[in-house]
Amino acid sequence: MPDFETVIGLEVHVELKTRSKIFCSCANSFGGEPNTNVCPVCSGFPGMLPVLNQQAVEYAIMTGLALNCEIAEFSKFDRKNYFYPDLPKAYQISQYDLPICLSGYLDIELPGQARKRIGITRAHMEEDAGKLVHQGDITSTPFSLVDLNRSGVPLLEIVSEPDMRSAQEARAYLEKLRSILLFVGVSDCKMQEGSLRCDANVSVRPLGQAEFGTRAEIKNLNSFRALEKAIEYEARRQVEAIEDGETIIQETRTWDDDKQVTRSMRSKEDAHDYRYFPEPDLPPLRIAREWVARVKESLPELPDQAQQRLVEEYGLPSYDAGLITLSPEYLAFFDQCLAGYNQPKVIANWMMGELNRLLNQNNMEITQSRIKAHQLVQMLQLLDEGAISGKMAKSIFEEMFFTGKDAAEIVKEKGLAQISDQDALKPMIEQIVKENPKVVQDYKNGKEKAFGFFIGQIMRITKGQANPALVNQLLKEILNQQ
Amino acid sequence: MQLCQLTVHQLMDLLKSRDTSAFEVAQSYARRIGEVEDQVKAFITRTEDLALEQARFCDEKGVFSGLFGVPYGLKDIFCTRGVRTTAGSRILENFVPAYDATAAQALKDAGGCLLGKLNMDEFAMGSSTESSAFFPTRNPWDLERVPGGSSGGSAAAVAALEVPYALGTDTGGSIRQPASFCGIVGLKPTYGRVSRWGVIAYASSLDQVGVFSRDVRDCALVMNVIAGHDPLDSTSVDMERPDYTEFLQTDIKGIKIAFPREYFQEGVEAGIRSAVKAALKQYEELGAIVEEVSLPYSEYALPAYYLVATAEASANLARYDGVRYGLRDFSADNVVDMFSLSRARGFGDEVKRRIMLGTYALSSGYYDAYYLKALKVRRLINEDFTRVFEDYDVIVAPTTPTTAFKIGEQIGDPLTLYMNDILTVPVNMAGLPGMSIPCGMVGGLPVGMQLIAKPFDEGSIFRAAYAFEQHTEFHKMQPQLGVK
Numbered sequence: 018m019p020d021f022e023t024v025i026g027l028e029v030h031v032e033l034k035t036r037s038k039i040f041c042s043c044a045n046s047f048g049g050e051p052n053t054n055v056c057p058v059c060s061g062f063p064g065m066l067p068v069l070n071q072q073a074v075e076y077a078i079m080t081g082l083a084l085n086c087e088i089a090e091f092s093k094f095d096r097k098n099y100f101y102p103d104l105p106k107a108y109q110i111s112q113y114d115l116p117i118c119l120s121g122y123l124d125i126e127l128p129g130q131a132r133k134r135i136g137i138t139r140a141h142m143e144e145d146a147g148k149l150v151h152q153g154d155i156t157s158t159p160f161s162l163v164d165l166n167r168s169g170v171p172l173l174e175i176v177s178e179p180d181m182r183s184a185q186e187a188r189a190y191l192e193k194l195r196s197i198l199l200f201v202g203v204s205d206c207k208m209q210e211g212s213l214r215c216d217a218n219v220s221v222r223p224l225g226q227a228e229f230g231t232r233a234e235i236k237n238l239n240s241f242r243a244l245e246k247a248i249e250y251e252a253r254r255q256v257e258a259i260e261d262g263e264t265i266i267q268e269t270r271t272w273d274d275d276k277q278v279t280r281s282m283r284s285k286e287d288a289h290d291y292r293y294f295p296e297p298d299l300p301p302l303r304i305a306r307e308w309v310a311r312v313k314e315s316l317p318e319l320p321d322q323a324q325q326r327l328v329e330e331y332g333l334p335s336y337d338a339g340l341i342t343l344s345p346e347y348l349a350f351f352d353q354c355l356a357g358y359n360q361p362k363v364i365a366n367w368m369m370g371e372l373n374r375l376l377n378q379n380n381m382e383i384t385q386s387r388i389k390a391h392q393l394v395q396m397l398q399l400l401d402e403g404a405i406s407g408k409m410a411k412s413i414f415e416e417m418f419f420t421g422k423d424a425a426e427i428v429k430e431k432g433l434a435q436i437s438d439q440d441a442l443k444p445m446i447e448q449i450v451k452e453n454p455k456v457v458q459d460y461k462n463g464k465e466k467a468f469g470f471f472i473g474q475i476m477r478i479t480k481g482q483a484n485p486a487l488v489n490q491l492l493k494e495i496l497n498q499q
Numbered sequence: 500m501q502l503c504q505l506t507v508h509q510l511m512d513l514l515k516s517r518d519t520s521a522f523e524v525a526q527s528y529a530r531r532i533g534e535v536e537d538q539v540k541a542f543i544t545r546t547e548d549l550a551l552e553q554a555r556f557c558d559e560k561g562v563f564s565g566l567f568g569v570p571y572g573l574k575d576i577f578c579t580r581g582v583r584t585t586a587g588s589r590i591l592e593n594f595v596p597a598y599d600a601t602a603a604q605a606l607k608d609a610g611g612c613l614l615g616k617l618n619m620d621e622f623a624m625g626s627s628t629e630s631s632a633f634f635p636t637r638n639p640w641d642l643e644r645v646p647g648g649s650s651g652g653s654a655a656a657v658a659a660l661e662v663p664y665a666l667g668t669d670t671g672g673s674i675r676q677p678a679s680f681c682g683i684v685g686l687k688p689t690y691g692r693v694s695r696w697g698v699i700a701y702a703s704s705l706d707q708v709g710v711f712s713r714d715v716r717d718c719a720l721v722m723n724v725i726a727g728h729d730p731l732d733s734t735s736v737d738m739e740r741p742d743y744t745e746f747l748q749t750d751i752k753g754i755k756i757a758f759p760r761e762y763f764q765e766g767v768e769a770g771i772r773s774a775v776k777a778a779l780k781q782y783e784e785l786g787a788i789v790e791e792v793s794l795p796y797s798e799y800a801l802p803a804y805y806l807v808a809t810a811e812a813s814a815n816l817a818r819y820d821g822v823r824y825g826l827r828d829f830s831a832d833n834v835v836d837m838f839s840l841s842r843a844r845g846f847g848d849e850v851k852r853r854i855m856l857g858t859y860a861l862s863s864g865y866y867d868a869y870y871l872k873a874l875k876v877r878r879l880i881n882e883d884f885t886r887v888f889e890d891y892d893v894i895v896a897p898t899t900p901t902t903a904f905k906i907g908e909q910i911g912d913p914l915t916l917y918m919n920d921i922l923t924v925p926v927n928m929a930g931l932p933g934m935s936i937p938c939g940m941v942g943g944l945p946v947g948m949q950l951i952a953k954p955f956d957e958g959s960i961f962r963a964a965y966a967f968e969q970h971t972e973f974h975k976m977q978p979q980l981g982v983k
Contacts, residue, residue, distance in 0.1 A: 057596075063594065067733070068733055098817060297811055299733050300733055
């Protein structure tokens with residue numbers, strides 16, 4: 018049997034954090050009481066008309082430029098028709114054949130691999146639907162409630178080319194896309210809250226085959242991990258099916274995060290005919306080149322630029338620099354540390370090591386941790402002064418991470434300060450040497466273990482706080498005097 | 500002479516000179532409605548009490564300008580805050596909006612007194628007001644006949660002196676055709692001239708709000724209040740609104756009038772053709788240059804219209820799903836059945852027919868052959884008109900191929916019924932302004948003449964219409980209704 022290659026394309030929906038919704042003046046905010054951010058327009062009442070939010074268009078332009086897209090001079094909106102209780106007008110205003118952003122790309126980087134360019138087919142604007150609230154499961158609920166707070170929230174759907182070849186690449190693409198969106202500042206990109214949503218088109222083909230296999234579209238991918246796991250599962254499923262002589266059918270599947278499997282939702286035959294046609298209530302969108310130029314001018318530093326800066330100015334490895342530029346807050350943390358502590362590699366190591374470990378373990382964003390950049394700087398200075406050991410530093414860091422206390426305060430509270438005082442250590446060592454004449458003799462006879470015994474004793478008495486280098490030096494001096 | 504027999508501008512003069520009060524005017528109309536409404540059946544919802552209250556408020560305010568203190572009626576397609584708005588449909592039978600349509604708000608702000616909501620074909624789909632879910636409206640000239648549609652209630656109410664003026668909407672002729680059948684003035688302004696916000700949509704790219712009145716001056720006065728840019732309607736055009744009364748001149752020497760030969764063919768009743776031809780002669784006598792032109796693509800306007808309009812309608816009417824408002828069928832035990840049963844019960848046959856047509860026209864595999872083709876035809880129709888308007892100020896044609904037909908005569912035959920719009924639909928397809936004014940009588944029934952101008956040139960229409968009116972007596976004809 019031939020080896021198979023996985024082919025992946027992603028469709029990402031991102032909620033734009035404009036102040037108001039895309040077609041009305043309702044607040045665009047997450048988490049309010051049901052049906053409090055609603056009006057006749059976003060509830061689809063008779064006679065209501067959409068008015069396009071200019072900020073949403075500008076955010077789309079910003080995103081498009083950051084993704085190296087062409088910004089269409091002429092774009093339009095279309096109606097996508099389907100009935101669902103969370104879709105008040107029974108059509109979604111979207112963009113069908115003339116999206117605002119076209120043919121861009123972003124670059125991804127996996128450890129130990131060269132950068133890879135992933136194409137972006139298009140990005141188009143549309144309105145979000147509301148939400149249904151069920152009592153328990155959708156199939157058994159006696160009734161469902163409709164919450165239209167989300168109805169009319171501006172979305173940008175970003176469609177990639179089928180350029181990814183592994184779950185890891187797909188994850189790297191989504192992470193990079195997210196970092197770009199965060200740097201540009203157009204979205205919160207919170208997967209749990211649904212402000213960043215991702216569907217994956219997955220197919221497999223024998224290595225060397227030019228044409229694509231039949232794809233399945235996988236929905237309900239609510240985390241980076243789910244994306245990775247779902248693609249791995251789905252690729253395996255398709256390969257096994259092909260090897261069993263089955264034909265892959267084009268279908269929509271959903272990721273079951275509990276069972277870690279994809280399940281069929283509907284086949285292509287059951288797919289909706291959305292009957293797209295131009296939205297007659299909105300004139301076509303003509304985007305002046307001056308506007309695009311102005312937006313381009315005002316774009317902030319983007320992840321790739323920041324990564325390059327980190328590599329060129331501070332000599333960080335490209336991959337490390339890539340990780341530090343995954344979010345603007347993360348990069349800001351680095352830059353702030355650097356302002357007070359001029360050793361970029363040390364900072365980078367702490368961020369990629371302890372900081373990342375704690376963030377991942379606790380499923381947190383850097384903004385949720387309580388540690389501040391100047392506190393890490395202070396801790397690094399204590400380490401340099403020898404006031405704390407490297408081992409202590411790790412536990413102090415963890416404490417700072419959760420409590421936001423200063424390193425010095427933690428050291429003081431816990432009596433963690435390293436004993437670097439000769440006057441304190443010397444009598445202690447002399448006492449132990451005096452109490453163990455036999456071991457001193459062993460040492461003199463050249464037994465290596467004897468030295469280690471004394472170190473162990475001193476560390477035990479000082480609860481590990483003795484400065485190891487100093488203890489080493491003093492112990493040698495005292496033993497040699499015996 | 501009763502107050503209800505007066506035109507808007509006559510009422511305004513009396514109010515200004517304090518020879519009457521807004522309350523007296525409203526009372527007169529309320530009385531008239533009480534006397535003739537049983538025969539005409541123009542109203543879905545009567546609000547005489549509201550009108551009297553608003554009139555009392557006007558009198559207290561003591562403002563005597565514009566439409567202050569003048570009553571009016573609204574087609575029941577305009578959302579009115581606190582007043583039931585049905586669009587002539589069961590599905591909205593108990594729908595009470597929390598907002599006023601921009602045009603309705605403008606009249607309210609101008610001191611108008613709302614007498615009620617007027618009958619219409621369901622969701623403005625029809626040419627006879629027989630597809631109203633509630634009852635057909637009768638033509639005041641002959642109670643056995645239809646008033647036209649879809650704004651038949653508005654036309655009949657104005658003709659029957661139940662309201663001095665009314666607003667309607669025109670998607671394919673729904674103002675001009677009933678105005679013609681009822682012997683009054685009906686204007687469909689340029690698409691984008693009057694806000695559609697708060698007007699229940701039938702076909703968004705064609706719907707336009709307009710005016711029914713008893714003479715041309717009244718129409719201009721109402722347009723002065725309702726026309727203009729509305730930031731809430733992205734298709735309304737941001738350009739200055741002229742004072743339409745300034746176009747009301749009797750001198751039309753040198754204006755160029757075109758009459759398209761395609762609008763004077765066999766399908767149009769001979770009596771109507773000769774009435775309009777006589778009107779053209781009159782224009783010549785008034786010093787206008789009158790010439791024949793050709794609008795070759797007009798014959799494709801009707802089929803193209805029935806694709807574009809129904810396609811848009813199929814989406815516009817999808818929101819009536821029983822979830823948030825309107826009729827809901829509670830017998831269903833799942834949401835899909837609830838959608839289906841609510842819509843099956845809530846919509847009438849004509850609405851269902853057009854939703855199906857439109858859904859079909861937009862379906863995958865048919866889109867190019869139907870909807871897209873219709874859009875291309877639409878562009879050709881537009882070019883036809885553009886070419887003519889390079890040389891002419893106004894196009895004059897009959898409004899309808901027949902005079903008012905009998906109730907029940909065509910309702911069973913949709914294709915015949917659709918032919919009513921054949922002379923009016925091209926104007927909607929091109930987004931042009933069009934007005935129907937009375938120009939004769941055939942067999943005791945009014946004949947309408949349609950005046951068409953280029954986009955946003957309602958002024959030329961007003962000028963030509965006013966001049967004709969000033970030199971003729973047709974606008975003074977009133978139907979004789981038995982008064983209880």
